[in-house]
Amino acid sequence: MTTTPQAARRASPRKRRPVTPTAPDPTVGLLPQNDPVRLLDPDGTLLPARADYPEPSVEALREMYRRMVVGRRFDAQATALTKQGRLAVYPSSRGQEACQVGGVLALRYDDWVFPTYRESMALTARGIDPVEVLTLLRGDWHCGYDPARQRTAPQCTPLATQCVHAAGLAYGESYQGRDTVALVYIGDGATSEGDFHEGVNFAAVFKAPVVYFVQNNRYAISVPLSRQTAAPSLAHKGVGYGVPSEQVDGNDPMAVLAVLTRAVAHARAGKGPFLVEAHTYRMEAHTNADDATRYRDADEVEAWRDRDPVARLETYLRGRDVLDDAAVAEIAEQAETYAARLRERMNGQPTVDPLSLFDHVYAEPTAQLVEQREQVRAELAAAAEGDA
Numbered sequence: 001m002t003t004t005p006q007a008a009r010r011a012s013p014r015k016r017r018p019v020t021p022t023a024p025d026p027t028v029g030l031l032p033q034n035d036p037v038r039l040l041d042p043d044g045t046l047l048p049a050r051a052d053y054p055e056p057s058v059e060a061l062r063e064m065y066r067r068m069v070v071g072r073r074f075d076a077q078a079t080a081l082t083k084q085g086r087l088a089v090y091p092s093s094r095g096q097e098a099c100q101v102g103g104v105l106a107l108r109y110d111d112w113v114f115p116t117y118r119e120s121m122a123l124t125a126r127g128i129d130p131v132e133v134l135t136l137l138r139g140d141w142h143c144g145y146d147p148a149r150q151r152t153a154p155q156c157t158p159l160a161t162q163c164v165h166a167a168g169l170a171y172g173e174s175y176q177g178r179d180t181v182a183l184v185y186i187g188d189g190a191t192s193e194g195d196f197h198e199g200v201n202f203a204a205v206f207k208a209p210v211v212y213f214v215q216n217n218r219y220a221i222s223v224p225l226s227r228q229t230a231a232p233s234l235a236h237k238g239v240g241y242g243v244p245s246e247q248v249d250g251n252d253p254m255a256v257l258a259v260l261t262r263a264v265a266h267a268r269a270g271k272g273p274f275l276v277e278a279h280t281y282r283m284e285a286h287t288n289a290d291d292a293t294r295y296r297d298a299d300e301v302e303a304w305r306d307r308d309p310v311a312r313l314e315t316y317l318r319g320r321d322v323l324d325d326a327a328v329a330e331i332a333e334q335a336e337t338y339a340a341r342l343r344e345r346m347n348g349q350p351t352v353d354p355l356s357l358f359d360h361v362y363a364e365p366t367a368q369l370v371e372q373r374e375q376v377r378a379e380l381a382a383a384a385e386g387d388a
């Protein structure tokens with residue numbers, strides 16, 4: 001007797017497999033939103049309010065504006081000091097003012113900052129003496145300020161090493177029952193370094209209160225982001241470690257402050273680290289030793305000039321009637337005085353003796369160090385003879 005497949009199936013119905021409940025998605029709450037958080041349009045217009053990121057107070061934003069204006073003037077002054085030979089090198093953060101200032105404003109005075117070489121503006125915005133901040137960049141062997149008193153680690157040049165330092169310090173603080181938070185500034189390129197991954201992993205496993213704040217300024221010297229990562233965003237790097245992450249428009253001061261405030265609150269509440277990626281742009285070359293025209297074109301730079309964070313916040317605050325021409329002029333005056341004072345004091349600084357670099361490496365210098373010191377001494381003597 002022939003039968004159709006349908007009839008055969010009806011005659012002996014297959015047992016239904018029991019439905020297993022779907023396992024909870026471990027990425028829920030960890031992944032960043034697809035679009036960077038933005039509260040202010042590039043033209044300074046307020047976007048619709050959002051429940052996840054309430055607007056910071058206008059008082060906080062006005063203070064942010066003041067520190068950004070002073071910070072930008074400081075940055076221009078430091079750049080000029082390199083041209084006068086007062087600084088060996090200066091990595092400008094022009095264009096990144098919202099991140100530089102937002103990072104320190106989101107913190108309490110007793111929280112810790114772990115900066116890179118690019119954070120001179122952030123450190124002065126934190127209230128550290130600008131002459132002290134620029135000490136390392138003058139070529140001195142020490143960082144200039146007292147890290148313990150300023151709750152600020154020395155500016156870190158070896159990429160990403162501050163990520164592990166911060167994880168250790170923050171873990172130690174929480175272990176001793178304190179609720180201090182550590183905020184790590186790090187660049188886009190440095191997120192490819194092993195220390196970034198080790199630091200984030202340790203912080204996640206031990207719930208260390210660290211905010212990893214990536215300033216994605218699109219370049220690691222001449223290497224563009226497209227040659228740096230295949231990840232959908234740098235914020236996505238948090239998910240593999242179980243770290244919640246967010247992306248933010250890094251040239252929107254209001255959004256930067258709102259996102260970092262929430263990230264810091266998360267860490268302080270004992271929920272472990274948080275990763276924030278800010279999309280921003282470095283307007284100047286990597287340092288005064290770099291020629292950025294060799295790897296990026298003028299149109300790109302111009303497009304970012306239209307997203308200037310200082311102008312964006314100024315337009316918004318004027319619209320809210322908390323900033324007028326007189327207040328803008330007064331803040332510009334403060335910035336000028338700050339720069340003039342810095343200039344005067346830097347011009348009065350004694351020249352750093354290059355040989356002092358060798359003085360404090362070890363209590364007893366190694367044979368190799370002695371040899372290197374002698375080599376530098378001979379080179380300096382030959383150069384001095386050539387000058388004479």
Ligand SMILES: Cc1ncc(C[n+]2csc(CCOP(=O)(O)OP(=O)(O)O)c2C)c(N)n1
Pocket residue numbers: 118157158159186187188189190191217219220221282286
């Ligand atoms: C471990 C290590 N490798 C290489 C360098 C050389 N270096 C200095 S800055 C830099 C680029 C870093 O780019 P990014 O992390 O995006 O920070 P940005 O300079 O853009 O702020 C490199 C490769 C270094 N300082 N440390």
Ligand SMILES: [Mg+2]
Pocket residue numbers: 187188189215216217218219220221
């Ligand atoms: Mg970069």
